[in-house]
Amino acid sequence: MKRKLLITGGAGFIGSHVVRLFVNKYPDYQIVNLDALTYAGNLENLTDVKDQPNYIFEKGDITDESFIDDLFEKYQFDGVIHLAAESHVDRSIMDPLAFIKTNVLGTAVLLNNARKHWKDKMDGKLFYHVSTDEVYGSLGEEGFFLETTPYDPRSPYSASKASSDHFVMAYYHTYHLPAVISNCSNNYGSHHFPEKLIPLAIHNIKNNKPVPVYGKGENIRDWLFVNDHARAIDTIFHHGKIGETYNVGGFNEWKNIDLIHLLCKIMDQKLGRPEGTSAQLITYVKDRAGHDLRYAIDATKLNKELGWEPSLQFEEGLEKTVDWYLENETWLNHVTSGDYQNYYNEQYQKR
Ligand code: NAD
Numbered sequence: 001m002k003r004k005l006l007i008t009g010g011a012g013f014i015g016s017h018v019v020r021l022f023v024n025k026y027p028d029y030q031i032v033n034l035d036a037l038t039y040a041g042n043l044e045n046l047t048d049v050k051d052q053p054n055y056i057f058e059k060g061d062i063t064d065e066s067f068i069d070d071l072f073e074k075y076q077f078d079g080v081i082h083l084a085a086e087s088h089v090d091r092s093i094m095d096p097l098a099f100i101k102t103n104v105l106g107t108a109v110l111l112n113n114a115r116k117h118w119k120d121k122m123d124g125k126l127f128y129h130v131s132t133d134e135v136y137g138s139l140g141e142e143g144f145f146l147e148t149t150p151y152d153p154r155s156p157y158s159a160s161k162a163s164s165d166h167f168v169m170a171y172y173h174t175y176h177l178p179a180v181i182s183n184c185s186n187n188y189g190s191h192h193f194p195e196k197l198i199p200l201a202i203h204n205i206k207n208n209k210p211v212p213v214y215g216k217g218e219n220i221r222d223w224l225f226v227n228d229h230a231r232a233i234d235t236i237f238h239h240g241k242i243g244e245t246y247n248v249g250g251f252n253e254w255k256n257i258d259l260i261h262l263l264c265k266i267m268d269q270k271l272g273r274p275e276g277t278s279a280q281l282i283t284y285v286k287d288r289a290g291h292d293l294r295y296a297i298d299a300t301k302l303n304k305e306l307g308w309e310p311s312l313q314f315e316e317g318l319e320k321t322v323d324w325y326l327e328n329e330t331w332l333n334h335v336t337s338g339d340y341q342n343y344y345n346e347q348y349q350k351r
């Protein structure tokens with residue numbers, strides 16, 4: 001095998017797209033997917049690649065030091081693409097410590113083991129940390145996040161991601177660990193867990209349930225198709241400069257309420273409902289605590305230096321996403337059974 005890669009969080013939303021891309025595109029790389037299979041991890045996301053000869057799944061926790069040590073020993077990785085995380089802002093408001101444990105301690109455990117196992121030969125190794133634009137805080141109506149924008153996280157989730165980014169750079173500067181970071185905007189697409197806005201709205205519209213919009217729906221997010229993020233990760237992993245940060249975004253800002261109206265229109269068409277039917281489900285609910293107003297990424301550096309750009313227009317990507325959810329009812333039923341109902345009740349009942 002030409003390369004031996006550890007991908008963490010590969011059973012999650014973005015991770016499963018990254019695993020699929022690498023397994024199919026690089027048959028001469030050995031891909032080890034390490035995932036704890038939390039509520040967000042789902043091996044059904046990877047049924048199409050699970051039997052490929054260059055793919056191995058390992059169940060385990062990134063905070064478990066001896067397990068991670070043994071894994072590095074067993075596979076002799078020369079690259080890590082680190083996506084495993086607690087990723088939902090609302091859950092971080094309910095239980096911040098879980099985010100500190102996985103996102104901060106888990107990242108530090110991985111860094112420490114990469115350092116330990118690579119110390120005699122750092123050449124040809126790479127620790128790639130996948131992070132978020134939320135570390136930069138919240139924008140007003142103007143401006144964009146640049147790679148040089150100071151960190152200003154506002155939620156327990158973004159604070160934990162910011163902290164993990166700082167540890168990555170600390171290992172780069174202090175121990176010369178070859179590392180790179182990317183900070184991406186909101187992803188959407190297939191296999192997205194229906195706690196996040198777009199899949200939650202699709203699920204509720206399909207079932208004629210209220211679509212909860214926080215506050216006045218005026219918050220703005222920059223949306224990127226998940227396959228384009230996976231392509232960016234591939235590009236940065238192979239061509240990014242060690243010690244650098246790359247912003248990844250869709251140049252595609254939407255006010256939440258406008259996005260929900262577009263989604264309702266697409267759902268009406270797909271479900272054969274009269275136009276305007278789904279929009280009646282929109283329900284304004286109590287705002288998220290500390291709700292960041294606007295995220296907007298300037299991804300010029302990635303475009304100019306490494307030639308990456310998004311491949312899809314938002315309307316087309318959203319339509320593809322809706323089609324996937326309507327065609328994959330079993331997947332949706334599986335992930336919304338059991339604990340999902342408990343979370344949903346706790347999060348939305350009192351709003
Ligand atoms: P996700 O919640 O869908 O998946 C996270 C995965 O990590 C799951 O498979 C889960 O089982 C696994 N995991 C959680 N804790 C673990 C642990 N302790 N040990 C091993 N595995 C564990 O998340 P996602 O949306 O796919 O995000 C992936 C990464 O990308 C995260 O680091 C997130 O911060 C970052 N990111 C996400 C977005 C987005 O819009 N979703 C945007 C930018 C960056």
Ligand code: DAU
Pocket residue numbers: 087088089090131132133134184185186187195196197198200212213214215217219220221256288295
């Ligand atoms: O910007 C990148 C980040 O995008 C990632 O780092 C996070 O992992 C990912 O979850 C996402 O964070 P957001 O908080 O922006 O995504 P979410 O889908 O939870 O919410 C999008 C917007 O919609 C946000 O303004 C809150 C709002 N919202 C969300 C939910 C779940 C609602 O109005 N109603 C809802 O029910």
